[in-house]
Amino acid sequence: xxxxxxxPRYLIKTRGQQVTLSCSPISGHRSVSWYQQTPGxxxxxxxxxxxxxxxxxxxxxxxxxxxxxxxxRSEMNVSTLELGDSALYLCASSLGTSGNEQYFGPGTRLTVx
Amino acid sequence: GEDVxxxxxxxxxxxxxxxxxxxxxxxxxxxxxxxxxxxxxxxxLLTYIFSNMDMKQDQRLTxxxxxxxxHLSLRIADTQTGDSAIYFCAERSGGFKTIxxxxxxxxxxx
Numbered sequence: 001x002x003x004x005x006x007x008p009r010y011l012i013k014t015r016g017q018q019v020t021l022s023c024s025p026i027s028g029h030r031s032v033s034w035y036q037q038t039p040g041x042x043x044x045x046x047x048x049x050x051x052x053x054x055x056x057x058x059x060x061x062x063x064x065x066x067x068x069x070x071x072x073r074s075e076m077n078v079s080t081l082e083l084g085d086s087a088l089y090l091c092a093s094s095l096g097t098s099g100n101e102q103y104f105g106p107g108t109r110l111t112v113x
Numbered sequence: 114g115e116d117v118x119x120x121x122x123x124x125x126x127x128x129x130x131x132x133x134x135x136x137x138x139x140x141x142x143x144x145x146x147x148x149x150x151x152x153x154x155x156x157x158l159l160t161y162i163f164s165n166m167d168m169k170q171d172q173r174l175t176x177x178x179x180x181x182x183x184h185l186s187l188r189i190a191d192t193q194t195g196d197s198a199i200y201f202c203a204e205r206s207g208g209f210k211t212i213x214x215x216x217x218x219x220x221x222x223x
Contacts, residue, residue, distance in 0.1 A: 043213035056210050090155055102211065104155040
């Protein structure tokens, strides 16, 4: 079974731009979660989607948004990029939301200049 | 609120056992996880334990859970240089969020 895939793997943007990151979960998995990883803040939960509905949201500003499609693929969008948004963005998929183990993708490294 | 704490560094000699500790605050945690992250890679799920279990063993890995003290540990037997990585403890809170610790960087000396 193919693992979680994320595209693109690397991205460089300038302040003020917006960016869309994509995540394809493991086949059959219906839950997708997004995390931001930075050296200073560690891994922080962004949001979780299950069956196209946002089930949970972390403490991030409204510039961070996401969605999930009927095939369980998910995208996250960050608008009006700031330097502090530079991070590794990780996506994880699981069968459901009841605590099934999450499998992570390799991440998208976003650099904002 | 929900919080997970881990020590930041651990150094062991090859062949010794490593014990990585973690404490959490959410008493309604349902699952507790250990993940491994190697440089430039995503997180790899190593093992997990249900909150109603005390111990789980999986080959070289032993997870111990003290629910009363909200303490979780990961023991790696016969630690190898390939085990050098960052290890994250995580809990699945009652609110269905997964909260991660800051990670413990394990150095294995040959």
